[in-house]
Amino acid sequence: MAIMTTTHLNFRGDARAALEFYQSVFGGHLTVVAYGDFGMPKDLPGADRVVFGQVTADNGFRIMAYDVPDQAPAAPEAAATTREHGMTLTGERFFVSVRGETAEEIGVLWDRLADGAEIIEKYGPSAWAPGFGMLTDRFGVTWILDVAVAYAG
Template sequence: MATINPYLNFEGKTEEAFNLYKSVFGGEFQAVQRFKDTPGGDELSAEDAVKIMHISLPIGSGNFLMGTDTLESMGQKLNVGDNFSISVTTESEAESDRIFNALAVGGEIIMPLEKAFWGAYFGMLKDRFGIQWLVNYDYTKDK
């Protein structure tokens, strides 16, 4: 069965925001990845390279608060009010395909489902109601 978690977008304030959330909810970050550590990261400005590409903070049992910085240099624009997505973690590629394709009907595919450099099958879309979704199947579950 798929699980869902909130995914927040910030304009260069992700690390600051997540340090606050960590102080409020406790725990340790499960993942912190900076843009400099991604393919093409060496082509970014020094300022953009150290921004957060992905961060994950466990909250409660099986729930995660996740986030990223938006980079204008990559054509990303933050719009307060729609600066969040719902992240769906699936149990298989087939489940990812089913959920992604059903949500995409009448909507807009932002990034088609494909194998991502971090070891997942991943895609992004906005459904016909304007809700942003991230669909992710983690291949490390197969190991």
Template structure:
């Protein structure tokens, strides 16, 4: 399974932020204006993302801006989770993703992990950064 995020007109900015924060790259991106229905797209939406795919850390996130007429209602009931290889990497990921956002649980050791934290990024998307407990 892969996550598909809908944005309120800032999908391109969000995906560029995720590519930088997670060390990934955008594999595909098409605007509403570039699509087969581009000529029928309102001018204000021609440059908005109709579909894009980002690959980072061996996973993919797909995203788009909401099409004309659809209301953005925020993000509720889920978190994107990223696994770090060690505490230092987890801390770097947490710092990058939380830049301009809101920390909801500071990055720290827990009973299940040597490094875990929760945040909402600057686009309002909830994230968890986790380091697996060393197997011993």
């Protein structure tokens, strides 16, 4: 079993620029997927913002980022999390992301980490991965656990 942790940064409209900058600094492959690529009507405001972005480099550098939807509470004063229109909205500045190769191996980690946690999004299949879940652990750290999939880009 191979797992990795990746810092997941949350932006308010400039995730693409930040990821492009990180790629220019660290090298590697840039992946950017917009909300409009996952079904949001492309004419809606924010459809071009980043719903999934990452930079991965051969030297081991990896970072993920996305643009928090406009309806999400602002951080740090309000780190609340809500669900609206099928999207998880949060004011958290960052998440810890744990990715693995199979839904089963990530499911085991989810079960352990969920002990005493506040479940934000229950672990299970999602539109973009065979397994995805989000929780805030008993220490106040927000985690995303998911199964890594290849994106055409």
